Amino acid sequence: MISPECIWPLGAELGEGPVWSKTEKAVYFVDIKRKQVHRYIAATHETMTWPAPSEPGFIIPASDDTFVCGLRKGLYRFDARVGTFDKLMEVERERTTNRLNDGFCDPRGYLWFGTMDDEEQAPTGALYRVNDAGTLERRDDGYDIANGPAMSPDGRTLYHTDTRGQTIYASDVDDEGKLSNKRVFVKLQGSAYPDGMAIDAEGCVWVALFNGGCIERYSREGKQIDTVAFPCSNITKLVFGGDDLRTAYVTTAMKGLSPVKRERETLAGGLFMFRTPVPGLPQNVVTRGLVSAG
Numbered sequence: 001m002i003s004p005e006c007i008w009p010l011g012a013e014l015g016e017g018p019v020w021s022k023t024e025k026a027v028y029f030v031d032i033k034r035k036q037v038h039r040y041i042a043a044t045h046e047t048m049t050w051p052a053p054s055e056p057g058f059i060i061p062a063s064d065d066t067f068v069c070g071l072r073k074g075l076y077r078f079d080a081r082v083g084t085f086d087k088l089m090e091v092e093r094e095r096t097t098n099r100l101n102d103g104f105c106d107p108r109g110y111l112w113f114g115t116m117d118d119e120e121q122a123p124t125g126a127l128y129r130v131n132d133a134g135t136l137e138r139r140d141d142g143y144d145i146a147n148g149p150a151m152s153p154d155g156r157t158l159y160h161t162d163t164r165g166q167t168i169y170a171s172d173v174d175d176e177g178k179l180s181n182k183r184v185f186v187k188l189q190g191s192a193y194p195d196g197m198a199i200d201a202e203g204c205v206w207v208a209l210f211n212g213g214c215i216e217r218y219s220r221e222g223k224q225i226d227t228v229a230f231p232c233s234n235i236t237k238l239v240f241g242g243d244d245l246r247t248a249y250v251t252t253a254m255k256g257l258s259p260v261k262r263e264r265e266t267l268a269g270g271l272f273m274f275r276t277p278v279p280g281l282p283q284n285v286v287t288r289g290l291v292s293a294g
Contacts, residue, residue, distance in 0.1 A: 002228045004250065004272040008040050008047060012269035015251035016196065017058040017102060020241035020283040027241060027249045028067065028080075029271065030056040037069070037078065040249075040271055042242065050083045058103035058113060062286040070100035070113050075130075075290065088290055091115065091136065095124050102147045102196055102237070107155045109287030110177060112139075114146025120164065127160055129177045134289040139179050140171075148197040148237070150205065152220075153281060159185060159205055161194045168194050168207065185222050196237025198248075201279045208235040208250065215250065232268040233257065240280020248276050 013033040020027060026041045032055045039048040054072035062068050062077070068088070069078040075088040092098050092115055103113030116125040125143035128136045140146075140160065148161035151173070158171045158179060170185040185205070188194055192212025197205055204225065205218045213233050217226035234253040241247050254262060254269040262268065 002226075002274050002276075004228060004230055004274040006231075006267045006270040007045070007273050008038075008271040009267055010038070010047075010270060012036075012038075012251065012253060012271075014236070014253045014255045015269055015271065016236045016253070017056075018237055018239040018249045018251050018271075019059060019061060020239050020249070021061060022283060023065075025241075025243075027239065027271070028059050028061075029237075029249075029251050030059055030069075032057060033255060037080075038271075039080065042247075048080075050078075050080070052078075053085055055099055057100040060103055060105050060111060060286055061283060062291050063109070064291050068111055068286050068290055070103050072099040074100075075111075077290075089134070089136070091128070092126075097122070098124055101125070101145065102149065104149050104151070105284040105286050106151050106177075107284055109284065111286050111288075111290060112149045112158075114143065114149060114160070116143065116145040116147075120144055130289040131177070132289050137177065139177070140182070147195055148207070150197040150199050152199060153201065153203050159197055159199070161197065161207075163193050163195060163210070166193055168197070168205070186218055186224075195235065196251075198238050198240055199281050200240065200276065201245075201281060204278075206238055206248070206280075208237050210234050210236060210253070211256070215248075228274060230272065232265040232270070233261065234268065239283065240276065241283070245279035245282065246276045247273055248280070249273050 012031040018029040057070040067078040074090040076085045111130045125146040127140040145163035166188040168186040171179040172181040192209040215228045250272040
């Protein structure tokens with residue numbers, strides 16, 4: 001039985017998007033609603049928080065020791081050394097109610113990310129990839145909340161979440177990053193919603209469940225094979241870190257909890273960790289398109 005430990009009870013309103021910094025041996029993540037970027041250093045437990053100009057949906061390491069950060073309406077370069085955010089490009093100016101949401105970097109160094117209707121009502125969210133020229137390619141569309149992109153170890157399958165539709169899709173990916181053969185990978189039932197994901201070295205998919213109080217692990221065939229229960233309802237995403245990539249760091253959220261649940265779930269919004277039976281995949285860093293754009 002895996003038992004998660006809360007290592008930073010910071011009470012994030014919407015903790016999201018953990019990534020592992022191998023050089024710093026630290027976890028970076030965001031609180032979307034409170035417009036903050038956080039860092040937790042594993043060895044010393046030292047924490048740091050930076051204010052962001054608008055809601056940060058994700059933060060991804062880049063090869064020049066900075067980060068690509070998806071703020072509300074654009075991509076920015078975040079330099080933790082000085083705490084600055086420099087705009088790289090605007091995104092979806094025409095979709096006025098949208099904001100950027102979850103993102104990840106694939107093994108080839110390309111950034112993928114989703115957008116969503118901030119009111120969580122209209123299917124105006126889309127999935128994007130940034131190409132070598134530093135411009136956006138829309139790869140999928142029609143999501144209320146486009147979430148949790150992740151990729152198989154061989155880089156040939158993209159997993160992507162329609163959170164409100166309680167569906168995780170799988171698509172084939174070619175060498176140009178084009179998607180085909182979109183299919184249902186997992187369809188959830190009940191009141192839990194699939195949020196962020198991570199893939200382990202065996203190709204299994206770990207899915208954080210918002211309003212589900214757990215992380216579920218699925219085989220490559222979409223069969224549930226493990227569950228990790230948490231002492232709070234809203235689990236948002238995980239990343240594999242540590243020297244052996246067998247420490248999972250997990251973000252959670254207070255968003256959506258009733259006053260009674262907020263009082264009861266004392267660790268909601270905290271950063272958690274647990275040890276995994278198999279290692280995850282290494283944290284990829286952005287090397288294509290955006291690094292030379294700043």
